[in-house]
Amino acid sequence: MPFAAIRGGTALSDETELEAYLASLLRLENVGLLLGAGASVAAGGHTMIALWTDFIGTSPEEAAWMVEYGFIAENATSLPRPTTPNFEHLIDSIEIALSDWTRQMGMFGDNPIEYEPAEQELENKLSRLKSVKAALFRSVVNAALLRREWWLSPSGVESHDEGLASQRTILQKLVSARQPGQSSPWVFTTNYDLAIEWAAESIDLQVSNGFLGTHTRRFSPQSFDLGFRNTQARGEARFGVYNIYLAKLHGSLTWKEESGQVFEVSAHLAHQRIETFMGERDGSGLGLMVMPRAAKYMDTIGYVLGELFRRFAEFMSKPQSCLILCGYGFGDEHINRLIRSALLNPTLQLVIYSSGFNGDPTDVNLPTALRKLLSLKNPRITVVGGGSAFAYIDSLARHLPDPLIYDEDMRKLEKALRDEREVQEREVAQGGRL
Known part of the structure; x- marks a missing residue:
C-alpha cells in the first residue's frame, strides 16, 4: 500500500512534506509520544x-x-x-x-x-x-514479555541489539531536538512491557518514571517535576536534554503493591513473579497492570495511575504542545475522551500513525474514535498510514528529523563565511580574466 497522510482535510503529497512538518513540530515547547501495542511489535510484542x-x-x-x-x-x-x-x-x-x-x-x-x-x-x-x-x-x-533474554541479561539490552533500534532512534532524536530552556520529552504508553526503559538504558539516557530510590524504588510523583543538568557545562547547554519522562498509563510488569504503597522492582525479580503467575491456573492478575476491559477506567482512578493520567491530561493542556501517537488502536475510550477534550487547547498538535489508514478518512474499517477525529478536518490533526510498512514505530523513527547541529547564531556565521568565500572566488575569477 502506498504512502498516505492527511493533515486536516488536505492530503500530504509525500514523505518529504511530512518530515518537514514533523521538524517544525519538534521545535514546540512540549513534545510527547503516546505508544500503544503496535509500537512494540518489532520488539516481539503482540497486537x-x-x-x-x-x-x-x-x-x-x-x-x-x-x-x-x-x-x-x-x-x-x-x-x-x-x-x-x-x-x-x-x-x-x-x-x-x-x-x-x-x-x-x-x-x-x-x-x-x-x-x-x-x-x-x-x-x-x-x-x-x-x-x-x-x-x-x-x-x-x-x-508484553518481548524477548526472554532481555529479562535474564544482567546488562539489559545491548546498544547493538536491533530489536529496539527504532525506539533508540526516536528517543535520541527527541532529546536532541530540545532547545535551551525547553522541557524533556514525555513518553506515555499503554503497554506493560519495558521497551522504552530498555531502549533508554542502552544509550545511557535517564528515565524519570515517577519512582525514586536506589535499592527501594517507591512511587513519588514529585519526581516528574525534577530534571537533570550537566554540572560541567559552562552556561546553558546549547542543545539536547538529559532525560525523558515516562508515564505507563496502565501499569507495568515491574510494579508491585505492598502495604498500601507501589514499588518498582528489577527486571530479574519481576521475571520470577511473571513465571510464577504464568504457571497459575486461577490467578486473576499481576502487579498493577490494568487488564483490557471497559471497567479499566475505574482502575485508573487510584493513586498511581490517577496521577499518571493527570500528567497526561496536563501535558495536552499546555500551550505549544505536540503529541505523536504510534501503535495506538483507539481501543481505550477513557484515553480517547482525554484526547478529544484536549483539542480545546488551540495550540495542541496531534500526529497519528495508523496502520489501517489508506488515505480515506471515511473508511468504515478505521476505529470509530479515529474517524471522529478525521471528520473534524482540523489542521492540527495529522494522520499517517499507508499500511504496516509506514504505520509502526520504524516509520516514525525514519520520519523524525535528524538532530540539528547549528543554532541560529551558528547559521548566521555559516552564511557570512559562505558569502565571504563566494566573494573571494569571484575576485579570483576576475583576476584570472585580467
Whole structure:
C-alpha cells in the first residue's frame, strides 16, 4: 500500500512534506509520544489480534468452553484467522458472570440436600470460569514479555541489539531536538512491557518514571517535576536534554503493591513473579497492570495511575504542545475522551500513525474514535498510514528529523563565511580574466 497522510482535510503529497512538518513540530515547547501495542511489535510484542490468536492456540479448551456458554461466537475460534472479539467486553462479561455465580453459590448455604447437584454444577462452572479468566490474562502478560533474554541479561539490552533500534532512534532524536530552556520529552504508553526503559538504558539516557530510590524504588510523583543538568557545562547547554519522562498509563510488569504503597522492582525479580503467575491456573492478575476491559477506567482512578493520567491530561493542556501517537488502536475510550477534550487547547498538535489508514478518512474499517477525529478536518490533526510498512514505530523513527547541529547564531556565521568565500572566488575569477 502506498504512502498516505492527511493533515486536516488536505492530503500530504509525500514523505518529504511530512518530515518537514514533523521538524517544525519538534521545535514546540512540549513534545510527547503516546505508544500503544503496535509500537512494540518489532520488539516481539503482540497486537490485540495476535494476542487473541495466541490465546486460541494455547488455550483451545478454554476457548471452546466460552463458545459453549455464549461468551464468544464460534467464528472467534476459527483458526488460522479467528474473528477477534471485543476484548474489553469479553472480560467484562466474564467478570459479571463471576460475580453473579459467586452470589448464587452463597445462596446454597442453608438449602436442603436435594440442591447439592445444582450446587456442584455451579461450583464447577465457577471454577472453570476462573481458569478461563486466568488464561486470558496470561495471554495478555505473554504479549508484553518481548524477548526472554532481555529479562535474564544482567546488562539489559545491548546498544547493538536491533530489536529496539527504532525506539533508540526516536528517543535520541527527541532529546536532541530540545532547545535551551525547553522541557524533556514525555513518553506515555499503554503497554506493560519495558521497551522504552530498555531502549533508554542502552544509550545511557535517564528515565524519570515517577519512582525514586536506589535499592527501594517507591512511587513519588514529585519526581516528574525534577530534571537533570550537566554540572560541567559552562552556561546553558546549547542543545539536547538529559532525560525523558515516562508515564505507563496502565501499569507495568515491574510494579508491585505492598502495604498500601507501589514499588518498582528489577527486571530479574519481576521475571520470577511473571513465571510464577504464568504457571497459575486461577490467578486473576499481576502487579498493577490494568487488564483490557471497559471497567479499566475505574482502575485508573487510584493513586498511581490517577496521577499518571493527570500528567497526561496536563501535558495536552499546555500551550505549544505536540503529541505523536504510534501503535495506538483507539481501543481505550477513557484515553480517547482525554484526547478529544484536549483539542480545546488551540495550540495542541496531534500526529497519528495508523496502520489501517489508506488515505480515506471515511473508511468504515478505521476505529470509530479515529474517524471522529478525521471528520473534524482540523489542521492540527495529522494522520499517517499507508499500511504496516509506514504505520509502526520504524516509520516514525525514519520520519523524525535528524538532530540539528547549528543554532541560529551558528547559521548566521555559516552564511557570512559562505558569502565571504563566494566573494573571494569571484575576485579570483576576475583576476584570472585580467
